Amino acid sequence: MEMRSTILTALPSTLDDPVRLFHGVAVERGDWAALGPLERRQLVVRARAARLQAHGVVSHRSAAALWGLPEHGRTDWRLHVIDPRTTKTHAGRGVVRHVGSIDERDVVLLGGIRITSMLRTVVDVARTSTFEHAVVVLDHVLHVGALDRSVLEHALTACAGRRGVRQASAALDFADAAAESPGESISRVTVERLGAPAPVLQHRFDTDRGVFRVDFWWPDAGVIGEFDGRVKYDDRDVLWHEKRREDALRRASRVRGFARWGMAEAGDPASLGALLVAAGLPIGRGWAQRR
Template identity: 80%
Template sequence: MQTRSTILTALPATLTDPVRLFHGVAVERDDWSALSPLERRRLVVRARVATLRAPGIVSHRSAAALWGLPEHGRSDWRLHVLDPRATKTHAGRGVVRHVGSIGDGDVVVLDGVRTTSLLRTVVDVARTSSFEHAVVVLDHVLHSSALDRDALTSALVASAGRRGVRQASSALAFADAAAESPGESISRVTVRRLAAPAPVLQQPFVTDRGTFRVDFWWPEAGVVGEFDGRVKYDDRDALWDEKRREDALRRHGRVRGFARWGMAEAGDPARLGAVLVDAGLPLGRGWTHRR
């Protein structure tokens, strides 16, 4: 890929319209603009690896980028590596060197880069990131069948006593392979924080327009919830199809309320709570709808 060779070898002075990634390394703006967020993360990881002076095994969020795992929260452009020689974790200029032993099968080579295995990477991210981030990653690997719950449980048991293992274990207990996107995963965490009933995921409904699956279903309240991450609002045909689908669901005898939200509401308890209450879903812990 031309962009990769450019970013790894070119200094800003040799580029016509550079985007500076870090000291001494840049990429052409057009090349950078053409990359997806995941491709940008991967490119920065590879660029930093190419300039690494002391050896290390790419790990944590940097390894997650190489494995294609979803991100959540503020981006971390530093290079994270495991350094078995280190006695304490050290954050230097653009590089974080983590303390950590290396077990059998913990290291693989991805496109020439020594990287922690997928299992080790997921466990390390779940231990050291927020609960939401851990759930996003765990839902993803379970949904894709990249890892199974037993393997993750065993790895966490083997890591007992390390920082963050309790949180990672809680996130794994909460993780659900039925969650199909980061937005759904984040929404589930927020729903739990609102003390709402746990939803059924991907519930099928047979309607007069066919069978549809919904993202969230609260049977006791008769409320359907949909995370709106699929429909582009400039696509009139898709919007019309979605409206007819929603109308068919509303005509279903069991559905009494319908909640729809996007990423702006997914991680915000006040905003998502308002949407859910308007649809008829009861919330707990004294939550009140403030207009």
């Protein structure tokens, strides 16, 4: 991955319209606006790492950004490093120094920066983040084939007894390579917490308008679920195509209900539960208490 270091400066006052990243470093507003969320995270990590004066290996969510792994929740703009010399994890000014040993086999040079390997990064993130975040990351690496499940299982077994390993192992057991986006991963976690049956992912339907694949399918209930993160409703052609696709799926003989939701509902049990119940999916009784 390459990033334009020329847009960084130690003298923000020399920029026409700067966006301050942190003390002493800024970027032109136009350049910042042209970057996507992942590119912004990567830029800040690289900028902070370049100014890091003490020893440390870029790790955790910072290394995850450089590896291009998906985020969940509020963006963490701090630089995370593992520092074998420290005896206690310390969060300072824009830098979090994690206690822990690190084998040189777990360190790689990426774009001139020493960071934890993909495997070590995923394990660290899965151990120290929320269950949802762990599932989002694990679903992703399994889906793109970046890591094998057996390799991850072995790495977590080697970490037995360390903080967060139980959660990471549970997230790996739950992870599914068929999930294609963070929104689908978060939706799966919410469905599980609602006490609903586990869905079949990426099921194909042969309809009167062709073969279509759906995000979620509950065969016993005859319910299709679709996460809407891919649809651009301001495009009339896309909207019309999606409507005809949904109509064709609804006409399929086995389909009795159809639920569609976005990111706002994906992580909200009350909202997603109401949509699934309305579509005809039986879920646990406890979901109503969350409304």
